[in-house]
Amino acid sequence: xxxxxxxxxxxxxxxxxxxxxxxxxxxxxxxxxxxxxxxxxxxxxxxxxxxxxxxxxxxxxxxxxxxxxxxxxxxxxxxxxxxxxxxxxxxxxxxxxxxxxxxxxxxxxxxxxxxxxxxxxxxxxxxxxxxxxxxxxxxxxxxxxxxxxxxxxxxxxxxxxxxxxxxxxxxxxxxxxxxxxxxxxxxxxxxxxxxxxxxx
Amino acid sequence: xxxxxxxxxxxxxxxxxxxxxxxxxxxxxxxxxxxxxxxxxxxxxxxxxxxxxxxxxxxxxxxxxxxxxxxxxxxxxxxxxxxxxxxxxxxxxxxxxxxxxxxxxxxxxxxxxxxxxxxxxxxxxxxxxxxxxxxxxxxxxxxxxxxxxxxxxxxxxxxxxxxxxxxxxxxxxxxxxxxxxxxxxxxxxxxxxxxxxxxx
Numbered sequence: 470x471x472x473x474x475x476x477x478x479x480x481x482x483x484x485x486x487x488x489x490x491x492x493x494x495x496x497x498x499x500x501x502x503x504x505x506x507x508x509x510x511x512x513x514x515x516x517x518x519x520x521x522x523x524x525x526x527x528x529x530x531x532x533x534x535x536x537x538x539x540x541x542x543x544x545x546x547x548x549x550x551x552x553x554x555x556x557x558x559x560x561x562x563x564x565x566x567x568x569x570x571x572x573x574x575x576x577x578x579x580x581x582x583x584x585x586x587x588x589x590x591x592x593x594x595x596x597x598x599x600x601x602x603x604x605x606x607x608x609x610x611x612x613x614x615x616x617x618x619x620x621x622x623x624x625x626x627x628x629x630x631x632x633x634x635x636x637x638x639x640x641x642x643x644x645x646x647x648x649x650x651x652x653x654x655x656x657x658x659x660x661x662x663x664x665x666x667x668x669x
Numbered sequence: 670x671x672x673x674x675x676x677x678x679x680x681x682x683x684x685x686x687x688x689x690x691x692x693x694x695x696x697x698x699x700x701x702x703x704x705x706x707x708x709x710x711x712x713x714x715x716x717x718x719x720x721x722x723x724x725x726x727x728x729x730x731x732x733x734x735x736x737x738x739x740x741x742x743x744x745x746x747x748x749x750x751x752x753x754x755x756x757x758x759x760x761x762x763x764x765x766x767x768x769x770x771x772x773x774x775x776x777x778x779x780x781x782x783x784x785x786x787x788x789x790x791x792x793x794x795x796x797x798x799x800x801x802x803x804x805x806x807x808x809x810x811x812x813x814x815x816x817x818x819x820x821x822x823x824x825x826x827x828x829x830x831x832x833x834x835x836x837x838x839x840x841x842x843x844x845x846x847x848x849x850x851x852x853x854x855x856x857x858x859x860x861x862x863x864x865x866x867x868x869x
Contacts, residue, residue, distance in 0.1 A: 582782050582785070585782070585839060585842070585843070586842060586843055588843060623855070626855075627852075627855040627856060627858075627859055628859075630834040630835075630852055630855075630856065631831045631834065631856060631859065633833050633834040633837075633840055634830040634831065634833040634834070635830075637833075637840065639785060639839055640833055640837065640840075642785070642786060643785070643786055643788060652827075652830055655823070655826075655827040655830075655869070656827060656830065656831065658827075658868055658869065659827055659828075659831065659859070659860070659863040659868045659869070660859070660863070662862070662863040662866040662867060662868035663859040663860070663862040663863035663866070663868070665866055666862040666863070666865055666866040667862060668858055668859045668862035668863070669855070669858065669859070
């Protein structure tokens, strides 16, 4: 009896998220209101509101379900690979993942556009994981004597910024995959050359 | 009599653009229709339509009026400045210009978001001018023996891509100016280190 209500609340939360995703996919993010989601679940809007105060909170939770579970994007590489090759594979993995996300869930684009000023927690966590992985690859490159870099953490932050043009959903939505892969290769070439030369 | 109607058409076009900008500024880009613009000018919507078939074409022309005239952003630097310093000053000039554009015309943000998939001609022209200026600075760096780079044109394209995170209106709208200036400094540091080391 003590744990029952809590589990119920978590289940309700998951039901709301799944229904929201389904409706977003069917009708588009902007067209669906919290009241629509409640109606489709035969709940009162107040009940949905208990779990998610705003549509932005809903977006944050949906993005979190996807991005927090995208662990394969952060899997380890063979440490024998040179750091440039690890960087490239990591960037291409993320790019591939982002393109698939956009294709499978076209409402993501509208969702990202609508919450662009909100700084979602899920986005911050995802970005932090990208920086951590970049930091790991840069430190390996330093350990091997290939990279010269006094502040790997700051370098990782800068590289994460630079990668926006091949990873940010809004900047990649307009280009085809081939263009993006070439761009990713050129960018990783720049980053590798910079890290060899005391960029940070 | 031969030139009269042509001049009139150009004047009408300018009137439409100025009224559209004013209404966008007052009510927001999404809230204003072509019919609203026509109404405010005491014209028929068909007359506006003769000049601009879509709201996207209108956005393209408004963006062109601003960006094509932003010549001070592309003014020459003292050639005695090292290329890194020229790069940094150029990036900070553009950043400052973009922040001012967004502040003075808050509808720009909504306008950019709404046309993000359209690849505006005005945007392409502006991007081409940025690449040309970067190409010029990179070639100067090569001539001075400071940069090593086989393909300056390609390098300029990659640098323009990398700069998205401090220049693209959508990526800078969330951050304060101080953060952006620091980011620009770190990015120019990376680009300079890469260009010294055969990045391209």
